[in-house]
Amino acid sequence: MRVLLSETELIDGVERLAREIDAYYDSRPLTVIAIMTGSLVLFADLIRRLSMPQRVGVIRASSYRGGTKSGELKVDAEMMIDVADRDVLLVDDIFDTGKTLDRISELMHQFGAATVRTAVLLHKRRDHSVELRPDFVAFEIPDEFVVGYGLDYLDMYRNLPYLAVLEPEEIEATAAQAKT
Numbered sequence: 001m002r003v004l005l006s007e008t009e010l011i012d013g014v015e016r017l018a019r020e021i022d023a024y025y026d027s028r029p030l031t032v033i034a035i036m037t038g039s040l041v042l043f044a045d046l047i048r049r050l051s052m053p054q055r056v057g058v059i060r061a062s063s064y065r066g067g068t069k070s071g072e073l074k075v076d077a078e079m080m081i082d083v084a085d086r087d088v089l090l091v092d093d094i095f096d097t098g099k100t101l102d103r104i105s106e107l108m109h110q111f112g113a114a115t116v117r118t119a120v121l122l123h124k125r126r127d128h129s130v131e132l133r134p135d136f137v138a139f140e141i142p143d144e145f146v147v148g149y150g151l152d153y154l155d156m157y158r159n160l161p162y163l164a165v166l167e168p169e170e171i172e173a174t175a176a177q178a179k180t
Contacts, residue, residue, distance in 0.1 A: 001147075001170060005139060005163040010121075010149055013138035014042065017119060018049035020136050021089065024117070029053040031086040031113075035104060036060045038093035041150035041158070042121045042138075046091060057081035059107075061100050073099050077107065084112035093151050094122040095137070098130035105132060121149070122163075145171070154178040 005013070029052060034043035036058050047056055060076040088108050092101055101118050108116040119136035126143040141163075147153050148160030153174055157164075166174070 001164040001166060003162050003164050004141060004144070004146060005149075007161040010138075010161075010163060011045075013121070014045045015049060017121075017136055017138045018046055021046075021119060022051050024136075025052050025087065025089075027052050028087060029055070030089055031055045031057065031081065031083055032089045032091060033080070033083070033104075033108070034058045035090060035092040035100060037062075037158075038150050038152065039091050039121070042093060043091050046119070055081060055086070057083075059104060061104060073103055075103060075107065077111075080111070082111075083108055085114050087115045088113040088117070090116065090118045092118065092120050092134075093149075094124065094146070095120045095128070095134050096124050096126075098128040098132055101134065102130040102132045122146070122151075 032047055032054050034040060037060070047054060057080055059080050062074050090101060090104055090108065095101060105116050105118060117135040120134045121138045122141050123134055123137045123139070124143050125140055144165045146163050146165055147157035148163045150158050152158045153166055153171065156174055
């Protein structure tokens with residue numbers, strides 16, 4: 001595993017992200033929605049650093065399901081709180097293809113949100129399949145498969161306090177272990 005961002009760098013990035021969001025929203029109340037499951041670590045760290053009044057909620061989205069390439073996006077809004085007439089900030093772990101944030105941003109508008117902004121820990125340098133771009137970004141990273149700080153491969157590695165690139169042999173070993 002090759003460490004891409006250390007624990008200290010991640011903390012600094014989240015603090016920077018929180019300052020940008022605070023400056024944008026000032027003291028206006030905000031509804032912050034975590035896109036589960038990858039953003040939970042970021043979400044917990046971020047909301048504690050934001051100074052405005054907040055309502056928090058979650059929505060579940062998944063497109064990887066066992067691989068390293070994005071597939072069909074599945075969204076579950078069962079646990080969503082009411083966003084009608086509210087300023088909404090969607091928090092996601094990574095902007096890869098962009099399909100997740102694009103689709104969930106559309107959903108927030110359909111649910112009646114007054115405004116929708118997006119914040120991500122990571123923005124991959126690559127071609128994206130949507131026009132949407134995140135409003136707030138902690139880090140730009142190369143187009144590599146990363147784990148840690150909430151991001152997983154086959155539900156492993158979310159607990160790492162740093163962000164790492166999985167090497168091909170680690171991907172194979174993890175896949176083999178997951179089958180047992």
